[in-house]
Amino acid sequence: MRPVVPRRVAAPSSHLPKGTQSCPRPCGPRRHNRATVSTPQCSNSASSWCSARSSPCSTPPSSTSASRPSAATSAAPWPRCSGSAPATCSPSRWSPRSAAGPRSRHDVRTDRVPLAGLPGWERDARTIHQVHGRYFDVVAASVEAGSREVAHWTQPLFRPRGEGIAAMLTRRIDGVPHLLAHARREGGLRETVELSxxxxxxxxxxxxxxxxxxxPFLDLALRADPSRIRYEALHSEEGGRFLDATSRYLLIDADERQAPLEEPTGYRWVTPGQLSRFIQHGHCVNVQARTLAACLAAAELGDHG
Known part of the structure; x- marks a missing residue:
């Protein structure tokens, strides 16, 4: 998936090549499709990195950790609606205020640490990377663009190792479409937990x-029956921060055996309307879930002519 972006990673302007200036916006260009990107030498003085530590769990999120990933670190308890089935949840009971529970139980703190003190990561002339070639690389990029307010700048870009996947399981419960959302905790999130x-x-x-x-559900998503896939497309991730980053987006119809009504910890069946209410509030639903919610709305519209 798209890697978690550690904070305060930037190319200091004092170390830029002569005759260039840093991008006035930290994110750089929105897209590189019209830009020439090369990889200059990394500055030797770029000696600090950021790590995320999460409590109460002792293991940091897998995307920001150099150790073996753990699926359990991203699960956050989620309040249950009243009634015998998720379809009986009323909008007044299932609102963005429900997110206060998972968020209040978790905290993510970002600290600056020396790059040399980050186990499993090393730097060469052009990248910062994990020693076993996993997770992502931080690439030094020199960008030239003819249609921007600044014609030339340098910046770091995150290059994932491998293609990501963003899959949403769907079911009809009492005739109402539902999505299985995940209350996901990640380093770098403003509000600690977002629906994903x-x-x-x-x-x-x-x-x-x-x-x-x-x-959970990764193997189901990777081996989904084609007849149950309602939407499938390869999306490019945001180009101002990520280089060559693509993810396979999927909407998959599931049954009771594959995705029971009794969800695992950190997951909840929600209706498109309930998810829409969360989307109206900032920092509640991540961009991947918003994208798939829009795709589901289009699929439902197509199903009904």
Missing amino acids: PTVMCTPDNYAGLAAHDRP
Whole structure:
């Protein structure tokens, strides 16, 4: 999945090549499709990095950790609606205020640490990367663009190792469409927890791990019956921060055996209307879940002519 962006990682203007200036906006260009991108030498003085530590869990989120990823670190308890089935939840009971529970139980703190003190990561002339080639690289980029307010700048870009997946499981419960949302905790989130797709990760990071160490529903998403896939497309991630980052977006119809009404901890069946209410409030639903919610609305419209 798209990697978590550690904070305060930037190319200091004092170390830029002569004759260039830093981008006035930290994100750089929105897209690089009209820009020439090259990779100059990394500055030797770029000696600090950021790590995320999460409490009460002792293991940091897998995307920001150099150790083996753990699917359990992203799960956050989620308040249950009243009634015998998710379809009986009323909008007044299932509102953005419900997010206060998971958010109040978790905290993510970002600290600056020396790059040399970050286990499993190293730097060469052009990148900062994980020693086993996993997770992502930080690439030094020199950008030239003819249609921007600044014609030339340098910046770091995050290049994922492998194609990501963002999959949302769907079901009709009492005739009403539902999505299985995940209350996901990540380093770098402003509000600690956001609603995300059922599965959101880079599958290559979990290759070879036992089933209990893999994210819930990952194998279902990777091996979904084509007849149950309502939407499938390869999306490019935001180009101002990520380089060559693509993810496979999926909407998958599931049944009771594959995705029971009794969800795992950190997951909840929500209606499109309930998810829409969360989207109206900032920092409640991540961009991948918003994208898939829009795709589901289009699919439902197509199903009804």
